[in-house]
Amino acid sequence: MFCRQPTIMSDKPNLEEVTxxxxxxxxxxxxxxxxPLPSKETIEQExxxxxS
Structure with a gap:
C-alpha cells in the first residue's frame, strides 16, 4: 500500500495570471x-x- 502526500493549497489563490x-x-x-426555446405562441399551438 502506498500513501500519497496531500496537496497543500494556500488560503488565497494566486491571481497573478488573471490580473x-x-x-x-x-x-x-x-x-x-x-x-432556442419555443415561443409562447408555439407552446400554445402544441x-x-x-x-384535440
Missing part, C-alpha cells in the same frame, strides 16, 4: 443559440394540438 491577462488578444465571436 496580467491581456483581453485584447482574444478574438471576437458571435454567439448563436443552438437550441398544447391545443395535443388536446
Amino acid at each position: 496580467s491577462f491581456d483581453k485584447s488578444k482574444l478574438k471576437k465571436t458571435e454567439t448563436q443559440e443552438k437550441n 398544447k391545443q394540438a395535443g388536446s
